[in-house]
Amino acid sequence: MPDTTAPAPLLRAAAEGDRGAWDRLVETYSPMMWACARAYGLASGDADDAVQAAWLRLLEHITAIHTPEALGRWLLTTTRHEALHIARGNSRVLPAPEPPPPPRPGDDTETADPLAIVLDAERRARVWHAVARLHEPCRSLLRLVATDPDAGTHQIALRLGMPRGSVGPTRSRCLRHLSRLIAAEDPP
């Protein structure tokens, strides 16, 4: 197994039969894939299916990934495709969507690649710390959705004392505020 955590050599080794390299990819990317699937509101069982689907798609395309360095994005994008499909239809047959296209050169800006914030541990930490600087009810709402992913709209409304119908729009507004706060702090 390559002595590295870089995706390209691990992917090559896994394609050539190195199970240890595959295990290391699983260890590295599964937490992000899980978080992406859950962010679509999937319960544990459905999120499990979305993540497993993405790993199986990788297995099917393991020798055909155009940019192995961008494997993380490929896995997250594939997980999101699968999660979105489950979230929208909860179909009894989960078809194989087309694998995502390879990232284009220059796709490493946050605008072009919203997944960069998921892939980078430092940026994730900055996002979490930035929540403390939001005004209410955003601070409490985002802390709640972050720390209790299974809390439904009804439960959030009760805990924060807001009408049930305003939870979704308020959450969207708060996430926009958070995004602007981070963008203002991020180095250009």
Place this chain on the structure above:
Amino acid sequence: MIDEEALLAALRMAAGHDPVPRQVTASARHAYTLRTPGAVTAPRVPIPRTHKHPPHRNSPPRPGPEREPDPASRPRLLRFAAAGLAVDVEITVSDGLLDLAGRLLPNPGPGSRIDIRTPHLTQSRDISPTGHFAATGLPPGWFTVVCHRTGQPPVTTSWTLIRS
């Protein structure tokens, strides 16, 4: 426009309250044992509306009392295609288990066989002279059909999830 789901995923990872469950990573590790080196993956493709020849079963249905058909148990026909081979698979859910009846077009000929694989079992089947195959009593979940052809790379259908 922001990507709410990406931001939420980043937030939750940083908060650390929803770690990936152990069985999810265990399934992902196990997936590696399911690869078929050198195989061509056949993606799912649309079935023309004029399709009138669903696969017939070459094994009898499992015994059981007659009952009104549950809409959820209506057969579903899927088609996969690659490398000059189409694999039609008709799936019926019965008593929580899956029955598969399939057909290869064209029939790959003598010496060929198929494996019906789930993450935890493989059932090998000979192919009938008309290109048909079948398996019954499979657990719901992920499945693939691998066609081994003489002198050609195997063709494996894209992994597909069937819920009961």
